[in-house]
Amino acid sequence: xxxxxxxxxxxxxxxxxxxxxxxxxxxxxxxxxxxxxxxxxxxxxxxxxxxxxxxxxxxxxxxxxxxxxxxxxxxxxxxxxxxxxxxxxxxxxxxxxxxxxxxxxxxxxxxxxxxxxxxxxxxxxxxxxxxxxxxxxxxxxxxxxxxxxxxxxxxxxxxxxxxxxxxxxxxxxxxxxxxxxxxxxxxxxxxxxxxxxxxxxxxxxxxxxxxxxxxxxxxxxxxxxxxxxxxxxxxxxxxxxxxxxxxxxxxxxxxxxxxxxxxxxxxxxxxxxxxxxxxxxxxxxxxxxxxxxxxxxxxxxxxxxxxxxxxxxxxxxxxxxxxxxxxxxxxxxxxxxxxxxxxxxxxxxxxxxxxxxxxxxxxxxxxxxxxxxxxxxxxxxxxxxxxxxxxxxxxxxxxxxxxxxxxxxxxxxxxxxxxxxxxxxxxxxxxxxxxxxxxxxx
Ligand code: AMP
Ligand code: GLY
Numbered sequence: 001x002x003x004x005x006x007x008x009x010x011x012x013x014x015x016x017x018x019x020x021x022x023x024x025x026x027x028x029x030x031x032x033x034x035x036x037x038x039x040x041x042x043x044x045x046x047x048x049x050x051x052x053x054x055x056x057x058x059x060x061x062x063x064x065x066x067x068x069x070x071x072x073x074x075x076x077x078x079x080x081x082x083x084x085x086x087x088x089x090x091x092x093x094x095x096x097x098x099x100x101x102x103x104x105x106x107x108x109x110x111x112x113x114x115x116x117x118x119x120x121x122x123x124x125x126x127x128x129x130x131x132x133x134x135x136x137x138x139x140x141x142x143x144x145x146x147x148x149x150x151x152x153x154x155x156x157x158x159x160x161x162x163x164x165x166x167x168x169x170x171x172x173x174x175x176x177x178x179x180x181x182x183x184x185x186x187x188x189x190x191x192x193x194x195x196x197x198x199x200x201x202x203x204x205x206x207x208x209x210x211x212x213x214x215x216x217x218x219x220x221x222x223x224x225x226x227x228x229x230x231x232x233x234x235x236x237x238x239x240x241x242x243x244x245x246x247x248x249x250x251x252x253x254x255x256x257x258x259x260x261x262x263x264x265x266x267x268x269x270x271x272x273x274x275x276x277x278x279x280x281x282x283x284x285x286x287x288x289x290x291x292x293x294x295x296x297x298x299x300x301x302x303x304x305x306x307x308x309x310x311x312x313x314x315x316x317x318x319x320x321x322x323x324x325x326x327x328x329x330x331x332x333x334x335x336x337x338x339x340x341x342x343x344x345x346x347x348x349x350x351x352x353x354x355x356x357x358x359x360x361x362x363x364x365x366x367x368x369x370x371x372x373x374x375x376x377x378x379x380x381x382x383x384x385x386x387x388x389x390x391x392x393x394x395x396x397x398x399x400x401x402x403x404x405x406x407x408x409x410x411x412x413x414x415x416x417x418x419x420x421x422x423x424x425x426x427x428x429x430x431x432x433x434x435x436x437x438x439x440x441x442x
C-alpha cells in the first residue's frame with residue numbers, strides 16, 4: 001500500500017517523470033500547490049532547468065528512479081510519457097510502497113500494443129473501426145486489395161505518433177505495409193506475441209470520417225473523473241495537411257464534444273473500458289486518453305487509447321485547471337476521486353507548438369532559441385525539445401516549445417498566442433498558423 005498518512009501541513013516532494021511539454025506543464029502546475037515543497041523532474045528540459053522551482057534528476061530506468069525516489073522521500077510521482085509506463089515503472093514503485101499515478105505495465109498495453117487494444121475493444125463491444133492484424137506481408141497486401149482505399153495502416157507498438165499511415169490510395173497502403181513489416185526502420189518498439197517474441201505486426205483498419213477530439217479521464221481503480229475536453233492538431237501543415245506528428249497544437253474546451261457526445265464517450269467507451277479491463281483481471285489506474293472520432297450524427301468511435309495525458313493537450317488543459325493538481329493526484333492515488341470535483345477556468349486555453357527544422361522526419365538540434373517572453377497569468381511558454389547550455393536555450397528535439405494562453409474564447413486565446421510567437425525565434429522554426437480553427441468563434 002502507498003504511504004498515505006502524511007500530514008497535510010507537511011510540504012511534500014513530488015517527482016514528474018519525463019522531459020516534454022506535458023511534463024513541464026505538470027511540474028508548473030504542481031509547483032503552485034501549497035502542499036508541495038520540491039518538484040523534481042526526470043529528466044526535464046531547458047525550460048524546467050531555467051526555473052529555480054524545479055530540480056532535474058538524470059536517471060531513467062524504473063529501477064533507478066524508484067531507488068532514488070525512496071531515498072529522497074518522494075511523496076508522489078506522476079508519469080508523463082508512455083515508455084516508462086510500458087516498461088513497468090508503476091509496478092516497480094508500488095512494489096516498493098511508493099505512491100505513483102499511472103497504469104501498470106499490463107494496463108499500459110492499451111496503448112503500447114494496437115493489436116491488444118483492438119482485440120480488447122472487439123471483445124468488450126467498445127465502438128472502434130473494423131480491423132485485422134497481420135505479421136505476414138503477403139496476407140496484409142491481399143487484405144488491403146480486398147478492402148480497397150482509403151484504409152489505415154498502423155504499426156503495432158510505440159512509435160511516438162509516427163506509426164500510422166492514412167492511405168488514400170492502394171499504392172500508399174501497400175507501401176506502408178512493406179515499410180512497417182519488411183523495412184521496419186520506424187524505430188517502433190514492437191509488442192511481444194504470445195510466445196514472448198517481438199515481431200513486426202500491423203493493424204489495418206477501416207477509414208473513419210468525422211471530427212477528432214481528445215477525451216482524457218483520471219482513474220483511481222474505482223472512480224473515473226473526466227478532464228476538460230480538448231482537441232489536438234496532428235498534421236504538420238495548416239488545414240490538416242502534411243505528415244502526422246505527435247501534435248502541433250491543441251485547445252480546450254473542444255466544442256465538438258457536446259454534452260451528448262460527452263455522455264456517449266463516458267457510457268460507450270470509458271466506463272466499458274475500465275469495466276472490461278477489470279473483467280480481464282487488470283485494474284486500470286492513471287490517466288486514460290481516448291482519441292475519439294465523432295461523426296455528423298454525434299456517434300463516437302475510439303481511434304486509439306493512450307494510457308497517459310496528451311501532449312500538447314495537457315498544456316491548455318492544465319492552464320484551465322483551477323483545482324490544486326497535487327490534491328487531485330493525491331486523491332487519484334488513494335481511491336478518493338469521488339470526493340473531489342475538478343474546478344475549471346471558464347476561459348478557453350490554446351497552445352501552439354513551435355517545432356524544429358526538419359520535424360517530424362529529421363529534426364535538427366542545436367539551434368539557439370531567443371526572445372522567450374516571461375510567463376504571466378495568461379501566457380506560458382512550455383518547453384519540450386530544449387536544453388540549457390552555454391549558448392543559453394537550444395533546440396534538442398522535434399517539438400521545441402508550446403506557447404499557451406488563456407482567453408475569453410478560443411479565438412481570443414489564439415490571438416494572444418499568435419501575438420507572442422513572432423518574438424520567439426530559432427532557425428528553421430515551424431508552426432501552424434491555424435491552431436483552433438475548428439472551434440470557429442467559440
Ligand atoms: P492513432 O495514433 O491511432 O490515433 O492515429 C493517428 C491519427 O491517424 C489519428 O489522430 C487520426 O487522424 C488518424 N487515424 C487513425 N485511425 C484512423 C481511422 N481508422 N480512420 C481515419 N483516420 C484515422
Ligand atoms: N497529442 C496526441 C498524443 O499525445 O498522443
